[in-house]
Amino acid sequence: MKPLKSTAIVGIGQTEFSKQSGRSELQLAAEASLAAIRDAGLKPSDIDGMVTYVQDSNDELQLMRCLGIEQLRWTGRTPFGGGGSSAPVQLAASAVASGAARNVLIYRAFNERSGQRFGQPAPIHYGVGGGGAPARSLHFSYGLDTPAKIYALWYQPYMHRYGVTSEDLGRYVVVSRKHAATNPNAWFYDKPITLEDHQASRWIVEPMLRLLDCCQESDGGVALVVSSMERARDLRQKPVRVAAATQAHRMDGHIMFDYYRPDLVGYPEAYASAQELWTQSGLGPQDMDVAMIYENFSPVVLMTLEAHGFCKEGEAKDFIKSGAIELTGQLPVNPNGGLLGEGYIHGMNNITEAVRQLRGTAANQVADAENVLVTVGRSGLILQKA
């Protein structure tokens, strides 16, 4: 098999992350895409593949016309929303590794604060076109009409079993906001918080989630270009190798939560994803220099750390308390501030940060980063300095 690791992320681009972009989602997609293509040292006409989320409103053909891409030989979309946020890289890498496309543009752009807000009660399916939407229909009629309510129910048994308190969660949030405070791209740039600020923020779903445990709603766009390692050597940037890429959807799961397993504690998809990433890459948790962990809400960071073997089950709260996830710690987590601190571009901005860390160009640079884990639990990547 020609492995995915013959492929690389060769370009990244993004718009500003805001609460009101003042322009269309298509404009955001085009700006981020053009930036990524130029960053790679490519022209739009070099792009022959495209992938985005099923949910993205930006039509491939419209984006082609905006950018001047002449012909696409490969297109695909990924279901599961943020749960699939590593999947576009996996699909693009598959296309390139198999020869189906040469240079694949990945994009995700939305006005998720000034337009349709994910955090508000939604009478329609999100995840239209696959990826757990029917589960939402089942739960909606019981009042579970926002992600905060849906996910809090999943966090509760985990927090109960391991004695995780709101303060424990707050300690993660303080770190994410500390990182954001020194990242000029972050919405919460220069706005660090204290644990007291976290504890003073209002309950969204008591006793699991306070306001500051919730990711932002953001307007913005992010894009990446995936090409082969071979071509990457002739391009503008240091290539970032796709050392491993997987999705992990388990039979009893629903997007990122589950109410039906025999044991309601934990995140089986993340264990499965981690296992697959270690197998593909030949690496393990001890080899990761940075972890980019998708946090729609803070508790999932704890569960994801445990699932990937950075600490034992139930010990993530102590791992965080020890300072391990700080920039100078054993495993810096979300040096960009993550989705709580930097912005919520449906997880894609965690991939661009991983690339920056490996290029050595991040605002909060971790010294000598060689391997970065990017994960949302049910899809994940290991990116590597090539």
Add this chain to the structure above:
Amino acid sequence: MKPLKSTAIVGIGQTEFSKQSGRSELQLAAEASLAAIRDAGLKPSDIDGMVTYVQDSNDELQLMRCLGIEQLRWTGRTPFGGGGSSAPVQLAASAVASGAARNVLIYRAFNERSGQRFGQPAPIHYGVGGGGAPARSLHFSYGLDTPAKIYALWYQPYMHRYGVTSEDLGRYVVVSRKHAATNPNAWFYDKPITLEDHQASRWIVEPMLRLLDCCQESDGGVALVVSSMERARDLRQKPVRVAAATQAHRMDGHIMFDYYRPDLVGYPEAYASAQELWTQSGLGPQDMDVAMIYENFSPVVLMTLEAHGFCKEGEAKDFIKSGAIELTGQLPVNPNGGLLGEGYIHGMNNITEAVRQLRGTAANQVADAENVLVTVGRSGLILQKA
């Protein structure tokens, strides 16, 4: 590069094609999928990848539970509706060739006659989630509210330039219904028509499309399993090699029509797709033993034949009149009866027929078929006896 041709279609399955299935779309997807998995000699737990259309209503997680698939490592969806109907095979083959998945299930199932009918005026986007939907919004307000109206406008300049008459179209339809008449899976089994029947059928969009020029609206499900050639040799069926697979989306196109090009005649995507398929496979039109051509409406068959070099521009009507597309002709076309004669499962039933032709198990078997073209113009495959 590990080419797509290291992959094969190893299993096919389908439900009956009807006008009222009497069961849910999920049930149809599950029946077709289980049939395809069993046909391959695999178990549901062997499946670790899934792909369907963006538009498919069947959620991956629900289908996993129905079938007993334990874990998926790869999922994707394809935009462009029927225009992308060869794309799921391309994506699945990429996943397998790159090692991202071992055995990928492709499915498409709907109640497209008893449920939401594609042929009726639709106030909503079809192609939600990408693939030309915005174009539809632009044209809807001018009364172009059904595929027949939208596509007829595209056929008109072609028919005008080359003097293609309704009778010319009818000659294709007669052949498709002749093939369907001897295919027990076809809705129009045992119901051949004459050219007079075609000419007596009512106008849908005068002077381009009569009722019998339009594909069916069908209920049903179709599924395929893609694996590696290497594993295929240990499975139940003779493998069918994916000798080439591509999509071809051009900057000025819209799904399968276009109103904005300098020259409104013809189907540039189909020319681009053909070129890519010949390059990938090292084969040419003279090597094709059967052509499976997606026909939402009969005129596209003529344009597609020309784009693939089976005859010169403007000469498809004479090519058809000569008998070339009959079972014993130079290039048998749609021996299953196609989407007009067999059923409309969004193009997927043309892929299963290609597999049967290469296995030698088709109802209307073409002798010694070695290479089969499957195309919808803007996505295509060459399948090959391995």
